[in-house]
Amino acid sequence: MSSPFPVPRSPRADGTDNGERRTENDRWRRLYAIVLGELALTIAIFYAFTKAFQ
């Protein structure tokens, strides 16, 4: 199954150059931000839901 996310390769112990590693780290940071952003959005929606139907 192909991934809907930008799937970075796992860190290598061998000679992956710094630029490649930085790009890989940036991709992971973006993915972590998506997860945390979704949490923030979920909390906001739940809060609006609670208030709207109270």
Added chain:
Amino acid sequence: MRPIDWIVLVATLLLIVAYGMWKGRRQRHLAAYLLADRKLRWPTIGLSIMATQASAITFLSTPGQAYVDGMRFVQFYLGLPVAMVILSITAVPIFHRLKVFTAYEYLETRFGVGTRTLTAILFLIQRGLSNGITIYAPAVIVSVILGWNIHATNIIIGLLVILYTTSGGTKAVSWTHVHQLLIALGGMAVALIIAIHALPVGFLDAVRVAGRMGRLNAIDFSFDVTTPYNFWSGMIGGLLVALSYFGTDQSQVQRYLTGSTVAESRLGLLINGMVKVPMQFFILFVGAMVFVFYQFVAPPLFFNSVERARVASTAEYAWLEEAHRTNFVARRAAVLEMLHNPAATSRVRALQREEDSTRRAALDLIRKKHPGADANDTNYVFLTFVTQFLPAGVVGLVLAAIFCAAMSSTAAGLNSLASTTAVDVVKRLVWRDATDHQYVVVSKWLTIFWGVFAIAFAEFAGRLGSLIEAVNKLGSLFYGTILGIFLLAFYTKEISGTAASLGAIIGEAAVLWCAAFTNLAWLWWNVIGCAVGVGAAVVIQSVILSGAKDLQRTA
């Protein structure tokens, strides 16, 4: 149960077991048997992680929780996505780099064999007992509502799980998880659709009724350490529970150790972080709709029919039943009025408070007559609704969903107990020079042993009565302390095994003191155990042990 329900239930369970045995055939090496050869992809890992956490009680008790207390329980999961990110950054690369079989194996590289063995044994005790409860909890609910023999139900669930977990190992467990979770969620979705369809009012009106009667209280920002579910307890206490559960509990760690790369394991955890909170919201929402349904169709005063039968003939219960009936008629009229006239909301709420106090009085009466009675009526709400109001075939599907959930978490438990015993005890301490194949055979026998242990404990659990809730809280007594040990291992270089162990003992003492002498909500025990354990270890290392070293050097 009608014949079509039996067909759906039995066919689903047999197919799951057969699929597990087929998928996990020919596992000859330890890495294949315990870690599925480290070849799994992120969708399987993610669904397996979710299925491990979602036990039968999640699908039975959570809707009942919303029925009684509203949706605020969802806040318990708010810290989980943050924990998934933290573990993806820290634990996953470390576990992958060291190619460990268990989380506790890692502790030896950092603190020595003593800390590894101590933590592994703590896990075995806790998970060994809770696996029995995982089997017992749905069995007791099904036996009360459907009149099934509880011993037979315990044994059947246990044997089915032992069959495919022993023969197929982790590969069978992970692949069956995918189907079990999909069946469980499918069953809940069908139940929700039918519940909404059966309502005498439209969907939006139903949501309005639930909201105005306080059942859609998903977020509460007030800070109160004595209430278990608010935003803060979820974000702080829930975060630590999730860090500990997913980062140090082998039943979860083993799920993502099967990833073919760090990226696959990380994505498995992150997808869990993205899906889990909405999933719990959905299950709670089913309960909120069942609550609305029972505003128009008279619910029983007490859902647990076995406990109800014990007091049904008493004059006090007859009086409470009458008050309950009168209240229902008045409340139904007030709810219908509320839909057109929001001013009627206060009257509906007053009637609901009156009904709540009648239910509490019924519960007190049951407790007075039978001190060991099962007082947690929330567990019986959803299945009562399912068996009484859902059509033929769907009842079988929902029961299959509940059994699938019971089997998925039990299988992960057995799998992790066998792995920890085989790798951290047998291979490390008892029989160090066996061949890979011999360890596979040992692991299979250990799976059978822990399965039989779980069934035996499930049989004994009936005598625990209301202590079951206390056993469920057992995890929170230890999770914080264990997490503290792992945090010290991950993030510090100077702390020694001695300081970590002493810190853990002090942290555990603090948790036990809080549990015994304060009314601090149990989610906060995790915070106390972790913070005190880590703090004490740092102080011991920097003040006492470093001071002693300095003295030795000077001498």
